[in-house]
Amino acid sequence: MSSIQNRINTFTELGKFLNQFSREETRKDSEVLNNDLFFDGFKHQMKLAQENNTWFTKDNILFSLENWSEALQKENLNRWISEESLHEHSNRTVAVVMAGNIPLVGFHDFLSVLVSGHSVLVKQSSNDKHLLPFIAKYLEYANESFKGKISFTEEKLEGYDAVIATGSNNTARYFEYYFKDKPSIIRKNRNSVAVIQGNENESDFEMLSDDVFRYFGLGCRSVSKLFVPRGFDFDPFFKGMYKQHEIIHNQKYANNYDYNKAVYLMSEFDILENGFLMIKEDESYASPIASIFYEYYDDPVDLKIKLHQDADHIQCIVANNFLENEVKFGQTQHPKLWDYADGINTLSFLSTI
Structure with a gap:
């Protein structure tokens, strides 16, 4: 052997x-x-x-x-x-x-x-x-x-x-x-993002909630940013997120939620929230605990170009038949051994030293 x-x-x-x-x-x-x-x-x-x-x-x-x-x-x-x-x-x-x-x-x-x-x-x-x-x-x-x-x-x-x-x-x-x-x-x-195309169902958003909330959003494979079509109705998104509503009973998470909500309100930012998650329009990729950023897009082709240009900031892209190397809803926290962090093949590196 x-x-x-x-x-x-x-x-x-x-x-x-x-x-x-x-x-x-x-x-x-x-x-x-x-x-x-x-x-x-x-x-x-x-x-x-x-x-x-x-x-x-x-x-x-x-x-x-x-x-x-x-x-x-x-x-x-x-x-x-x-x-x-x-x-x-x-x-x-x-x-x-x-x-x-x-x-x-x-x-x-x-x-x-x-x-x-x-x-x-x-x-x-x-x-x-x-x-x-x-x-x-x-x-x-x-x-x-x-x-x-x-x-x-x-x-x-x-x-x-x-x-x-x-x-x-x-x-x-x-x-x-x-x-x-x-x-x-x-x-x-790095952070992970989800591309919403407007044809997702409640089950898709329930699966996305695992990508958002697993490890309290602290992992690089945790979705912290949404790209949504202009005029998107967030109601189905919030319905899917409700699957994780008991997370607010974790004291440390609740403290972060209260703190970040207070910061947003004092800054007079326009936010939507459901009692355990806040969403805010923001171009950044890294959102604070208990919040998720979103950005509108008008043209899917322009969005694909942007995601390619910003690849150094992104670990995973969650989507449904949008990009070649996308991750399916609910799967970001189930990487395979060959899903390398930052796309750098660790074994290849180790074979050359």
């Missing part, structure tokens, strides 16, 4: 381990490798993650784990790496600087480095520090070849050959300077 296939088999076992934790139920499967050692410990790490960051609700953590257990099926892993020329004996040390906006947001980079045969040096966000180190322990126990290839640091990064760093537009400028002498992928702020 090749060493690459050996690593894929280990991540497949991890997928089976994570599959025990879902929103429907958490159930211990006696067939899962090393389960007696890790099952209860991982439940405890999930609890710590919730206590450390109140945006990390149990529902959102479990949603993330469900997605990763699906992605880490052997056929998905094999399809993902099949187009890449990964080397059997690669072993560089790749530093990965992770964001902390949603649970396990840096896992794809972590997975990419290890499956490529490199060693990973992880610098986590303090907002998301509990789940990944425990997963790393599981991998090391399941496959001895991972021992010594995974390390975490809270100190200054040292002894690395390449870097993958994710942050805000401000931190990206710092990263670009700091890592200028190393091969790197530097990711900045």
Whole structure:
């Protein structure tokens, strides 16, 4: 068996381990490798993650784990790496600087480095520090070849050959300077948008509500901006959004809603709201929590040109038969392994360092 296939088999076992934790139920499967050692410990790490960051609700953590257990099926892993020329004996040390906006947001980079045969040096966000180190322990126990290839640091990064760093537009400028002498992928702020054409039904908008509200809108794949045809009636949109109305019972979300509503009202901005979501006409792509921006368009061709020109600001475009690389309603938070952040192929980068 090749060493690459050996690593894929280990991540497949991890997928089976994570599959025990879902929103429907958490159930211990006696067939899962090393389960007696890790099952209860991982439940405890999930609890710590919730206590450390109140945006990390149990529902959102479990949603993330469900997605990763699906992605880490052997056929998905094999399809993902099949187009890449990964080397059997690669072993560089790749530093990965992770964001902390949603649970396990840096896992794809972590997975990419290890499956490529490199060693990973992880610098986590303090907002998301509990789940990944425990997963790393599981991998090391399941496959001895991972021992010594995974390390975490809270100190200054040292002894690395390449870097993958994710942050805000401000931190990206710092990263670009700091890592200028190393091969790197530097990711900045991006947001996702939805193109409304006027022929959507209530079911489409209900599915769109998942794209808007999952992770409280904190992910780069969360829809924060709508493009709507001039004269659009927002009633069907709000009816679809109502599916998520219980989100206002989250205290942190409610505080943001109240604060941003007060700011809008004091500034005398023209907003529409339904008690848990505000919409505001605005050309920006990044909207505050509990709000979504919209912009009118007159000509679909002009909109396609604008979206192409603004591609560096956009992670996903949700639409229904509008663009070639669009994402269907309700699917932004279900990326495949080959749906790369910022459109940069991480495996190709890792195969060239």
